[in-house]
Amino acid sequence: MKRAGDLELVLGPRPEDVTLQRWLCGELRAAILSGRIPAGQRLPSTRDFARQQGISRGTVVSVYDQLIAEGYLAGATGSGTTVSSSLPIATAAASAARNVPPTLVRLSRQGRLLADSPFLSRDGAVLPRPFSPNQPDLGAFPHTTWHRLSNHHSRSVRPDDMGHGDPAGYLPLRQAIAEHLRYSQRIFCRPEQVMILASAQQALDLCSRLLLDAGDTVLVEDPGYPGAARLFALTGAQVRGMPVDKNGLCTDALPAAPDVRLAYVTAAHQSPLGGTLPLERRLALLAWADACNAMIIEDDYDGEYRFEGAPLPAMKSLDRNGRVIYMGTFSKLLFPSLRIAYVVVPDALADAFASAISLTFRHTPVFQQAVLATFIAEGHFARHLRQMRLLYGERAACFQQECKARLDGLLTVLPITTGLDATALLPEHADDRAMATALVQWGIEARPISFYRMNQPAPAGLVMGFSAFSEESIRRGVAAMVPVLASPRR
Amino acid sequence: MKRAGDLELVLGPRPEDVTLQRWLCGELRAAILSGRIPAGQRLPSTRDFARQQGISRGTVVSVYDQLIAEGYLAGATGSGTTVSSSLPIATAAASAARNVPPTLVRLSRQGRLLADSPFLSRDGAVLPRPFSPNQPDLGAFPHTTWHRLSNHHSRSVRPDDMGHGDPAGYLPLRQAIAEHLRYSQRIFCRPEQVMILASAQQALDLCSRLLLDAGDTVLVEDPGYPGAARLFALTGAQVRGMPVDKNGLCTDALPAAPDVRLAYVTAAHQSPLGGTLPLERRLALLAWADACNAMIIEDDYDGEYRFEGAPLPAMKSLDRNGRVIYMGTFSKLLFPSLRIAYVVVPDALADAFASAISLTFRHTPVFQQAVLATFIAEGHFARHLRQMRLLYGERAACFQQECKARLDGLLTVLPITTGLDATALLPEHADDRAMATALVQWGIEARPISFYRMNQPAPAGLVMGFSAFSEESIRRGVAAMVPVLASPRR
Numbered sequence: 018m019k020r021a022g023d024l025e026l027v028l029g030p031r032p033e034d035v036t037l038q039r040w041l042c043g044e045l046r047a048a049i050l051s052g053r054i055p056a057g058q059r060l061p062s063t064r065d066f067a068r069q070q071g072i073s074r075g076t077v078v079s080v081y082d083q084l085i086a087e088g089y090l091a092g093a094t095g096s097g098t099t100v101s102s103s104l105p106i107a108t109a110a111a112s113a114a115r116n117v118p119p120t121l122v123r124l125s126r127q128g129r130l131l132a133d134s135p136f137l138s139r140d141g142a143v144l145p146r147p148f149s150p151n152q153p154d155l156g157a158f159p160h161t162t163w164h165r166l167s168n169h170h171s172r173s174v175r176p177d178d179m180g181h182g183d184p185a186g187y188l189p190l191r192q193a194i195a196e197h198l199r200y201s202q203r204i205f206c207r208p209e210q211v212m213i214l215a216s217a218q219q220a221l222d223l224c225s226r227l228l229l230d231a232g233d234t235v236l237v238e239d240p241g242y243p244g245a246a247r248l249f250a251l252t253g254a255q256v257r258g259m260p261v262d263k264n265g266l267c268t269d270a271l272p273a274a275p276d277v278r279l280a281y282v283t284a285a286h287q288s289p290l291g292g293t294l295p296l297e298r299r300l301a302l303l304a305w306a307d308a309c310n311a312m313i314i315e316d317d318y319d320g321e322y323r324f325e326g327a328p329l330p331a332m333k334s335l336d337r338n339g340r341v342i343y344m345g346t347f348s349k350l351l352f353p354s355l356r357i358a359y360v361v362v363p364d365a366l367a368d369a370f371a372s373a374i375s376l377t378f379r380h381t382p383v384f385q386q387a388v389l390a391t392f393i394a395e396g397h398f399a400r401h402l403r404q405m406r407l408l409y410g411e412r413a414a415c416f417q418q419e420c421k422a423r424l425d426g427l428l429t430v431l432p433i434t435t436g437l438d439a440t441a442l443l444p445e446h447a448d449d450r451a452m453a454t455a456l457v458q459w460g461i462e463a464r465p466i467s468f469y470r471m472n473q474p475a476p477a478g479l480v481m482g483f484s485a486f487s488e489e490s491i492r493r494g495v496a497a498m499v500p501v502l503a504s505p506r507r
Numbered sequence: 508m509k510r511a512g513d514l515e516l517v518l519g520p521r522p523e524d525v526t527l528q529r530w531l532c533g534e535l536r537a538a539i540l541s542g543r544i545p546a547g548q549r550l551p552s553t554r555d556f557a558r559q560q561g562i563s564r565g566t567v568v569s570v571y572d573q574l575i576a577e578g579y580l581a582g583a584t585g586s587g588t589t590v591s592s593s594l595p596i597a598t599a600a601a602s603a604a605r606n607v608p609p610t611l612v613r614l615s616r617q618g619r620l621l622a623d624s625p626f627l628s629r630d631g632a633v634l635p636r637p638f639s640p641n642q643p644d645l646g647a648f649p650h651t652t653w654h655r656l657s658n659h660h661s662r663s664v665r666p667d668d669m670g671h672g673d674p675a676g677y678l679p680l681r682q683a684i685a686e687h688l689r690y691s692q693r694i695f696c697r698p699e700q701v702m703i704l705a706s707a708q709q710a711l712d713l714c715s716r717l718l719l720d721a722g723d724t725v726l727v728e729d730p731g732y733p734g735a736a737r738l739f740a741l742t743g744a745q746v747r748g749m750p751v752d753k754n755g756l757c758t759d760a761l762p763a764a765p766d767v768r769l770a771y772v773t774a775a776h777q778s779p780l781g782g783t784l785p786l787e788r789r790l791a792l793l794a795w796a797d798a799c800n801a802m803i804i805e806d807d808y809d810g811e812y813r814f815e816g817a818p819l820p821a822m823k824s825l826d827r828n829g830r831v832i833y834m835g836t837f838s839k840l841l842f843p844s845l846r847i848a849y850v851v852v853p854d855a856l857a858d859a860f861a862s863a864i865s866l867t868f869r870h871t872p873v874f875q876q877a878v879l880a881t882f883i884a885e886g887h888f889a890r891h892l893r894q895m896r897l898l899y900g901e902r903a904a905c906f907q908q909e910c911k912a913r914l915d916g917l918l919t920v921l922p923i924t925t926g927l928d929a930t931a932l933l934p935e936h937a938d939d940r941a942m943a944t945a946l947v948q949w950g951i952e953a954r955p956i957s958f959y960r961m962n963q964p965a966p967a968g969l970v971m972g973f974s975a976f977s978e979e980s981i982r983r984g985v986a987a988m989v990p991v992l993a994s995p996r997r
Contacts, residue, residue, distance in 0.1 A: 088786030103787045128717035132859035134866040155666035164661045171657045176645035179842035216869040227618035296578030297593045352669035356872040369622035376624040379706040382846040
C-alpha cells in the first residue's frame with residue numbers, strides 16, 4: 018500500500034461542459050472501480066490534494082463528501098480518507114474478463130420468437146406511397162374538429178383526471194363504442210364488455226395469453242394475417258392454417274379435434290383474399306365452436322367501410338353462447354398514431370380481461386380516450402365514416418376501372434366490396450414476391466399474397482391499398498405498373 | 508311446409524327509436540335464426556306482406572333485399588322469396604341447449620394467473636386519501652405549461668405525424684431521456700437503447716417474456732413489489748424471494764444456481780422497506796450476474812426524489828457488461844394518466860425489445876411522447892423535479908415530526924431519504940393487515956408490509972405516502988391515526 022503522498026492520480030482531461038467537481042468525482046470513481054486506487058488506500062488530505070491539482074480545497078472537500086456518501090470512500094474528512102475496503106472491486110483477472118466480448122444474452126423461447134419477428138413499422142413519419150395497404154387518408158381527417166376537442170379536454174383537465182384510470186377503459190368511451198356497435202354491427206353489448214386497448218396487436222396478444230396453452234391448437238385463415246399467427250405461436254400453441262376461398266374461411270374443413278381452443282377469422286373482409294364470410298358459414302363456425310368448446314376471434318379491421326350491398330352485421334351479433342371476441346381498431350377508421358383499439362368480450366371473460374390488462378399494462382391514456390369519446394358522442398365519428406365510405410368507394414371504383422383499362426389480362430382486381438385494400442390476381446404461376454419487389458423500384462407498393470401464406474395453396478396476387486390516394490395518384494400509379502406487369506421476364 | 512299465405516309472423520312491438528325497416532329486418536332475422544320460419548319456407552309476396560302488416564310495399568322490398576344480401580333469404584323479389592335452405596339453423600335440440608348455462612370459457616394456465624391478479628386500480632377518478640402510497644401531488648403539476656405545449660402540438664400535427672410511429676419510441680423523446688439520465692443517474696446510453704412503453708408493468712412484462720422460460724428461476728426482493736413477482740410467474744418461471752434488510756437486497760444470500768436468469772431489484776428505494784442499496788452490494792450483484800450469466804432489472808420507480816445526501820447514481824451506471832435493464836416511469840414524476848415509462852436496455856437487447864414491442868403492442872401514442880419530449884427539452888421537467896424534491900422533502904420532514912410527536916412508541920418511521928413513501932414499523936408481533944383495515948375506517952390509507960411478503964421474514968409495518976398531501980392534511984391524518992394505533996385491541 019502506498020503512502021497517501023505517493024499516490025499517483027493520473028487524471029484524464031476535463032471536458033468543457035463538465036464542472037470541476039463532477040469531473041473529479043468521475044475520475045476518482047473510475048480509478049477506484051478499475052482498481053487503480055486499491056481498496057484501503059489512504060487518499061491525500063484535502064489540503065494536499067487541492068495543492069497537487071491546483072484547485073480549491075472546498076471543491077476537494079465536496080468531492081470527498083460525495084464519494085463517502087456514495088460508498089466509494091470511507092472515514093471522516095479530518096481523520097484521513099481511505100478507499101472503502103468493503104468494495105468487491107474487480108481484480109486484474111476480472112478486469113481482463115471485461116475485454117472478452119460480452120456474453121450474448123440468453124433469450125427465452127418466447128423471446129427468440131419475439132426477437133425474430135420483423136418490425137411491423139419503423140418509418141411512421143413517411144407518407145404512404147401508392148398502393149400501400151391498410152392506409153386511411155390522413156389528409157381527409159377532420160383535424161380542426163379533433164384539435165378543438167383535444168384543446169378543450171386539455172384545458173379542462175383537473176388533478177383527479179390525472180391519476181390512474183380504469184384498466185378496462187374510460188367508461189364514456191366504452192359507452193360510446195357500445196352504442197356505435199348497436200347501430201353499425203347490430204352487436205348488443207354492455208359497456209362493461211368493451212375493453213379499451215392500444216392496438217389490435219395488443220388485443221390479439223391478450224386473447225392469446227388468456228386462452229392458449231402450449232400444445233393447444235389455434236386455427237387461422239391460410240392465407241391470412243401473419244401478425245396474428247405470430248402472436249399465437251408465442252404461447253407454444255400449434256397454429257394450423259385453414260383453407261380460404263373467395264368467400265373467406267372454408268368452414269367445411271373445420272376439424273373437430275378436442276385440442277382446438279380458438280379460431281381467428283376476418284369475417285367482414287378476409288385478409289388477404291377479400292371475401293366476406295356468408296351467413297351460412299358464420300352459423301357453421303358458431304356451431305363448430307359450441308361443439309368443440311372453442312372461442313372465435315372476429316377481427317373486424319376495416320369492415321366498417323362497405324361500398325355495395327347492405328352492410329353485413331358482425332358475426333358477434335349472432336353469438337348467443339359467448340363464443341365470439343369481436344375486435345375493432347380506430348387506426349384505420351381515424352388515424353394510427355391515436356393508438357386506440359377495443360375488444361368486445363363475452364360477459365364470462367370481462368373480469369379476466371380487466372385483470373390481465375391491469376397486470377400487464379395498466380391502461381390506455383385517458384386523454385385520448387376522452388377526446389375520442391366526445392368525438393363519437395358529438396356525431397363527428399359517424400359523419401367521418403359516412404364521408405370516408407363515399408370517398409373510398411369512389412377511389413375503389415377508380416382503381417378498378419384503371420386496372421381494367423390498362424392491365425387487362427395482366428392483373429385481375431377482385432370485386433371491391435369492403436375495406437381499404439383491393440385484392441388483385443396475377444396470372445397463374447406468377448411469382449408475386451418478385452413482382453412486388455420489381456414494383457417497388459418503380460415507386461409502387463404492393464403486398465404479395467404469398468406474404469400471407471402458411472401451408473395451404475393460395476393464388477399469386479397482390480394486396481393493394483387505394484384509400485389513401487387521390488384519383489390522380491391512382492391513375493399515375495396504375496400507369497406506372499404497366500411496364501412492370503407487361504415485362505416478359507415475370 | 509306451410510304455404511306462404513298461411514305463414515304466421517308474430518312480430519314483437521317496435522321500439523320508438525328504431526326505424527320500421529330496421530325493426531322488420533330484426534324480427535325476420537330472429538324468426539329465421541330461431542327456426543320459427545323454417546329453411547326453405549316461401550315468404551309472402553312483398554305486396555301481401557305489406558298489406559298484412561299495414562306498411563308500404565317499398566319498405567318490404569327494401570327489407571327483403573337486405574336479407575337476401577345478408578344471406579337469410581334467397582330468390583329474386585319477383586319470383587318468390589324463400590328462407591335460405593343452406594343455413595345450418597338451430598334444430599329444436601340445439602335451441603334447448605341454449606338454455607343450458609353457458610359453458611365456462613377454459614382459460615390457459617397463464618390466463619388463470621392473469622384473471623386471478625387483483626385489479627391494481629379501478630378508481631382512477633378519485634383523489635388519493637392520506638396516506639396512499641405512490642402518489643405524486645397532481646395539484647402541483649404545471650398544468651398551464653403542459654396545456655400550452657399540448658395545444659401547440661395538437662395544432663401543428665400534420666398528416667405524416669398521424670401514421671404509425673417507431674415501436675421503440677419517438678426519437679426526440681428517447682434523446683431527451685438519454686440526456687436526462689446522463690445528468691441525473693450518470694447513465695451514459697445511446698437514445699437507441701431507450702425503449703418507450705406505457706408503464707412499468709408493461710416493461711416488466713416484456714423483460715419477463717424476453718428472458719424467462721418455464722422452469723427458470725428469477726430472484727425478487729422479499730418483501731418486495733408483488734406486481735413484479737406476479738408478472739414473472741406468468742412465464743412459468745420459479746420466483747424466489749431473497750431476504751432484504753434496511754439497506755435493501757442482501758447480496759450475501761445470492762445463489763449461484765445455473766438456472767437463475769434474472770434478478771429484480773429496487774436499488775434506489777427498496778419497496779417496501781425503504782433502503783438504498785449500498786455501493787458494495789451493487790458491485791456484488793453485478794459480479795454475481797457476470798458469474799451466472801444472469802440479467803438484472805433495476806426498477807427506479809421514485810429514486811429521482813432524493814432528499815438528503817448526494818444523489819446516488821443508478822446501478823446501471825456501473826454496468827460494464829450489459830447486465831442491467833434500467834426502468835423508469837413518468838407516472839410518479841409527472842402524472843399517472845400520461846402513460847409513459849421507459850427501459851434502458853443493453854445494446855445486445857435493443858433490437859429484440861423493438862421487435863417485441865412491435866409485435867405485441869405496436870407503439871405508445873406519438874402525441875404524448877412529443878409533448879413530453881418538448882417538456883423535457885425546454886427545461887420544465889428538470890424544474891418540476893427540483894420543485895417537487897423541495898416540496899416532498901418538506902412533507903417528508905413534517906410527516907416524520909408529526910409521527911414522532913404523536914405516535915412515539917406506537918409507530919417508528921424509518922429515515923426518509925428517497926421517494927414518495929415512508930416506511931413505518933409497528934411494534935413486534937403486531938398484525939399490520941388488521942391495522943391497515945382499521946385505519947381505513949378512520950379515513951387513513953396505509954399498505955401493510957405483509958402485503959409485500961412472500962416467504963422471508965419481514966417486520967410488521969406500514970407503507971405510507973406523504974408526497975400528495977399538504978402539511979395540514981398530514982397533521983390531521985397523523986392525528987386521526989392516534990386512537991387506532993393506541994387501541995389496546997391491536
